[in-house]
Amino acid sequence: xxxxxxxxxxxxxxxxxxxxxxxxxxxxxxxxxxxxxxxxxxxxxxxxxxxxxxxxxxxxxxxxxxxxxxxxxxxxxxxxxxxxxxxxxxxxxxxxxxxxxxxxxxxxxxxxxxxxxxxxxxxxxxxxxxxxxxxxxxxxxxxxxxxxxxxxxxxxxxxxxxxxxxxxxxxxxxxxxxxxxxxxxxxxxxxxxxxxxxxxxxxxxxxxxxxxxxxxxxxxxxxxxxxxxxxxxxxxxxxxxxxxxxxxxxxxxxxxxxxxxxxxxxxxxxxxxxxxxxxxxxxxxxxxxxxxxxxx
Amino acid sequence: xxxxxxxxxxxxxxxxxxxxxxxxxxxxxxxxxxxxxxxxxxxxxxxxxxxxxxxxxxxxxxxxxxxxxxxxxxxxxxxxxxxxxxxxxxxxxx
Numbered sequence: 001x002x003x004x005x006x007x008x009x010x011x012x013x014x015x016x017x018x019x020x021x022x023x024x025x026x027x028x029x030x031x032x033x034x035x036x037x038x039x040x041x042x043x044x045x046x047x048x049x050x051x052x053x054x055x056x057x058x059x060x061x062x063x064x065x066x067x068x069x070x071x072x073x074x075x076x077x078x079x080x081x082x083x084x085x086x087x088x089x090x091x092x093x094x095x096x097x098x099x100x101x102x103x104x105x106x107x108x109x110x111x112x113x114x115x116x117x118x119x120x121x122x123x124x125x126x127x128x129x130x131x132x133x134x135x136x137x138x139x140x141x142x143x144x145x146x147x148x149x150x151x152x153x154x155x156x157x158x159x160x161x162x163x164x165x166x167x168x169x170x171x172x173x174x175x176x177x178x179x180x181x182x183x184x185x186x187x188x189x190x191x192x193x194x195x196x197x198x199x200x201x202x203x204x205x206x207x208x209x210x211x212x213x214x215x216x217x218x219x220x221x222x223x224x225x226x227x228x229x230x231x232x233x234x235x236x237x238x239x240x241x242x243x244x245x246x247x248x249x250x251x252x253x254x255x256x257x258x259x260x261x262x263x264x265x266x267x268x269x270x271x272x273x274x275x276x277x278x279x280x281x282x283x284x285x286x287x288x289x290x291x292x293x294x295x296x
Numbered sequence: 297x298x299x300x301x302x303x304x305x306x307x308x309x310x311x312x313x314x315x316x317x318x319x320x321x322x323x324x325x326x327x328x329x330x331x332x333x334x335x336x337x338x339x340x341x342x343x344x345x346x347x348x349x350x351x352x353x354x355x356x357x358x359x360x361x362x363x364x365x366x367x368x369x370x371x372x373x374x375x376x377x378x379x380x381x382x383x384x385x386x387x388x389x390x
Contacts, residue, residue, distance in 0.1 A: 008321065011321070012317055012363070012366065012367050015321065015363070016363030016367060019359040019360045022352055023352075025349075026353035029346060030353060076345065152345060
């Protein structure tokens, strides 16, 4: 007797093949987009051409208007911000795509909006697999008072800054390195955060990246708040630190080099004040160790 | 008596295979619905990088494995076919 097929017998294999197709498509896309690309970094102007199927183009634009704030939003690729003695902002970029036609659809938009300059890549209507990373190298003047960089997969580096600047830096899979932060909000999921702060409100948040920071000054009204899940936190602070300290780690070790008037001490928590305790300094980790050191 | 037990065994086996196939269909539709929601969120908030393909890949491997166990390897069909082929080959050699 011939067995009769039900709709489940017919539709099942079709859906099974659809699932196989989805897996293959995801794999091809994720391998081709190079989501964790960190290479190439800052050699702008070098080797522009067709390497391993990617086409590159570069560009530079200079803005002589006076801006207060620079905003950079990138998806994949490093963002490098450096100070210079000029009074203008110079933005250099290298973008990559699968073909020349896609490259033309891939716009680097630089939009002045009042006292703010916004920089970001705008993707064309093609599938995301066609677009590669964008590397930014940006020169900023001493008149700039704030820098905000948001990246998804790529390093953020701020160096040789001409003045103390308020900073907001966020990336998912890259590291963050900065200096002369007069106010810092830094967030990284898997990358580390290295900073040098000259005061202001400091807020650093990482999931698995370590945090290493130097605090050169803090005044009344400032604050330090650092959170990490599995990364360790190492802070070096100036000798005259005057702070109400709370250090808490669920399973990591805690150490403090400063003379501390302890108000609470448990296996996973150390609370007390250094000097008059005017500035709140809170560090919290789940499994990372915490170390608060005095600067030499 | 033995014939009756054999019938019950077959009935139980058939019930398990049917349940496995229906389970796979349910699994696939939940997968498709969740991925559709993630793809919409991805493309509404940012049209560039398609991050939703990461869960689509991971979970998709699980769905494919479920499909194989429900349709391809269910009830020892593959094993039966291989035994049949081996018997035919041995017969040809004789």
